[in-house]
Amino acid sequence: xxxxxxxxxxxxxxxxxxxxxxxxxxxxxxxxxxxxxxxxxxxxxxxxxxxxxxxxxxxxxxxxxxxxxxxxxxxxxxxxxxxxxxxxxxxxxxxxxxxxxxxxxxxxxxxxxxxxxxxxxxxxxxxxxxxxxxxxxxxxxxxxxxxxxxxxxxxxxxxxxxxxxxxxxxxxxxxxxxxxxxxxxxxxxxxxxxxxxxxxxxxxxxxxxxxxxxxxxxxxxxxxx
Amino acid sequence: xxxxxxxxxxxxxxxxxxxxxxxxxxxxxxxxxxxxxxxxxxxxxxxxxxxxxxxxxxxxxxxxxxxxxxxxxxxxxxxxxxxxxxxxxxxxxxxxxxxxxxxxxxxxxxxxxxxxxxxxxxxxxxxxxxxxxxxxxxxxxxxxxxxxxxxxxxxxxxxxxxxxxxxxxxxxxxxxxxxxxxxxxxxxxxxxxxxxxxxxxxxxxxxxxxxxxxxxxxxxxxxxxxxxxxxxxxxxxxxxxxxxxxxxxxxxxxxxxxxxxxxxxxxxxxxxxxxxxxxxxxxxxxxxxxxxxxxxxxxxxxxxxxxxxxxxxxxxxxxxxxxxxxxxxxxxxxxxxxxxxxxxxxxxxxxxxxxxxxxxxxxxxxxxxxxxxxxxxxxxxxxxxxxxxxxxxxxxxxxx
Numbered sequence: 001x002x003x004x005x006x007x008x009x010x011x012x013x014x015x016x017x018x019x020x021x022x023x024x025x026x027x028x029x030x031x032x033x034x035x036x037x038x039x040x041x042x043x044x045x046x047x048x049x050x051x052x053x054x055x056x057x058x059x060x061x062x063x064x065x066x067x068x069x070x071x072x073x074x075x076x077x078x079x080x081x082x083x084x085x086x087x088x089x090x091x092x093x094x095x096x097x098x099x100x101x102x103x104x105x106x107x108x109x110x111x112x113x114x115x116x117x118x119x120x121x122x123x124x125x126x127x128x129x130x131x132x133x134x135x136x137x138x139x140x141x142x143x144x145x146x147x148x149x150x151x152x153x154x155x156x157x158x159x160x161x162x163x164x165x166x167x168x169x170x171x172x173x174x175x176x177x178x179x180x181x182x183x184x185x186x187x188x189x190x191x192x193x194x195x196x197x198x199x200x201x202x203x204x205x206x207x208x209x210x211x212x213x214x215x216x217x218x219x220x221x222x223x224x225x
Numbered sequence: 226x227x228x229x230x231x232x233x234x235x236x237x238x239x240x241x242x243x244x245x246x247x248x249x250x251x252x253x254x255x256x257x258x259x260x261x262x263x264x265x266x267x268x269x270x271x272x273x274x275x276x277x278x279x280x281x282x283x284x285x286x287x288x289x290x291x292x293x294x295x296x297x298x299x300x301x302x303x304x305x306x307x308x309x310x311x312x313x314x315x316x317x318x319x320x321x322x323x324x325x326x327x328x329x330x331x332x333x334x335x336x337x338x339x340x341x342x343x344x345x346x347x348x349x350x351x352x353x354x355x356x357x358x359x360x361x362x363x364x365x366x367x368x369x370x371x372x373x374x375x376x377x378x379x380x381x382x383x384x385x386x387x388x389x390x391x392x393x394x395x396x397x398x399x400x401x402x403x404x405x406x407x408x409x410x411x412x413x414x415x416x417x418x419x420x421x422x423x424x425x426x427x428x429x430x431x432x433x434x435x436x437x438x439x440x441x442x443x444x445x446x447x448x449x450x451x452x453x454x455x456x457x458x459x460x461x462x463x464x465x466x467x468x469x470x471x472x473x474x475x476x477x478x479x480x481x482x483x484x485x486x487x488x489x490x491x492x493x494x495x496x497x498x499x500x501x502x503x504x505x506x507x508x509x510x511x512x513x514x515x516x517x518x519x520x521x522x523x524x525x526x527x528x529x530x531x532x533x534x535x536x537x538x539x540x541x542x543x544x545x546x547x548x549x550x551x552x553x554x555x556x557x558x559x560x561x562x563x564x565x566x567x568x569x570x571x572x573x574x575x576x577x578x579x580x581x582x583x584x585x586x587x588x589x590x591x592x593x594x595x596x597x598x599x600x601x602x603x604x605x606x607x608x609x610x611x612x613x614x615x616x617x618x619x620x621x622x623x624x625x
Binding site for chain 1: 230234235531617
């Protein structure tokens with residue numbers, strides 16, 4: 001699936017006395033193609049996460065459209081857009097994102113269970129073994145470390161085999177070995193399974209795994225490679 | 226749709242939170258059900274009293290005024306030992322406007338070897354009685370025979386058993402329906418049986434003699450005033466005609482009881498309303514805090530593809546289950562309390578108290594439980610609706 005951002009922007013209200021609205025993301029157009037890894041870097045507060053949220057269908061742009069193939073995401077009603085996200089988009093959020101009342105395995109299988117699909121337990125187990133958290137399947141999130149939670153969130157994002165994968169600082173809590181393992185896995189998903197992968201990161205090493213790199217500064221996006 | 230299993234896990238795996246919500250709802254249900262049963266029981270008691278006390282005026286010997294409280298005597302069924310000439314009933318019928326005059330004779334048994342229980346015995350004339358007889362007729366097809374008695378529901382004697390009063394054996398032929406008054410602890414017989422019992426009591430030293438020396442005595446005469454006559458005028462005429470007799474208007478007593486009842490009823494209703502308003506606010510705050518605490522969880526679910534509708538349903542399921550369990554628990558506890566301590570409540574209120582029938586109680590319990598579920602669902606739905614409008618990205622970042 002091809003994702004196109006068509007002249008999207010986002011403004012927020014901020015009572016500054018002179019100009020009450022400011023651009024978190026200035027008008028921009030971009031494409032995220034299947035089979036590629038797109039990396040977005042930039043300083044904190046530059047608008048990276050806002051852009052990611054708009055692209056993955058959870059934050060409506062102030063202006064512009066986000067198209068997946070021919071589907072305008074924000075023209076869908078909430079139920080349709082939610083289902084679309086569940087089926088086609090995987091998101092690895094920046095913050096801790098586990099449901100506390102579910103075990104690690106239940107968290108991973110949650111996207112499938114939300115709509116009554118057969119949970120891909122075998123696939124989940126393979127990923128958990130690959131990320132070395134298989135022994136934590138029955139453990140609740142409060143007993144997991146930041147790195148383990150992050151790996152759990154990554155597996156949960158890919159478990160429904162989405163066409164697009166968005167990752168917000170996916171290696172933030174990981175050591176070098178696991179950083180390499182995660183970035184390799186995302187790269188393999190793009191190139192091996194023709195997924196479109198979009199990564200927001202501070203990690204310099206991420207650029208090694210990218211097909212395209214953008215830098216964001218004060219709401220504006222610049223291509224680097 | 227697989228939100229329900231998730232709700233069940235949320236409830237089961239957060240036992241502290243679930244218990245707090247259940248307890249809060251249980252307290253509400255307890256207040257509503259308990260308060261409603263007390264109010265309804267008082268109202269049913271008054272209705273029963275009004276139905277039983279069909280008399281407009283009651284005649285008693287003047288000396289009775291110093292021996293017993295009329296209010297207790299007629300409203301609670303507490304009888305006393307006072308007597309007057311039986312001819313008072315016939316004389317009363319001669320007064321213009323008097324339609325019916327039904328005599329009753331009271332006798333208290335002793336807590337002694339001669340009597341199996343200490344009870345009030347009330348002698349009635351079935352052919353003339355219009356106050357107690359209709360109530361007795363509901364439980365007894367035939368008229369009371371000689372040495373036969375009908376017992377109030379709290380006397381503790383069954384049909385076919387024999388009770389001993391002043392060494393006289395009386396056969397129980399009927400157990401009467403509850404009235405919610407002291408009459409439930411009395412036994413009823415015809416006048417011939419009463420004459421036998423009075424004579425037996427005399428032999429044991431319990432005198433019922435009156436100054437005229439006449440053997441034929443009654444304790445009170447219940448008067449029904451003919452339509453079109455003013456009760457006050459008839460009352461005055463009776464007082465003028467009958468010597469050493471006091472005429473008491475029942476309306477004034479009923480009005481007093483009705484006023485007391487209305488006061489208690491208003492207080493209980495006001496308490497229920499205050500408790501529910503407070504509870505509504507507390508539940509709203511509780512659910513707002515809980516939903517806010519769960520903002521990250523809601524944001525994650527949105528991120529994974531849950532719609533606002535699904536989140537609303539999840540919040541609704543969870544609060545409805547808490548409301549249901551709390552409602553059942555609260556209603557159950559209130560039922561145990563109200564029914565176990567009904568005698569204590571009745572005694573402390575000093576008013577006719579008749580617990581409504583099973584079907585009414587069942588409807589009341591169902592209504593209370595339904596209300597608990599509805600209020601829980603309503604308060605949580607509002608909080609969940611507000612949160613579902615928050616952007617998941619913002620919620621995750623703020624909750625980080």
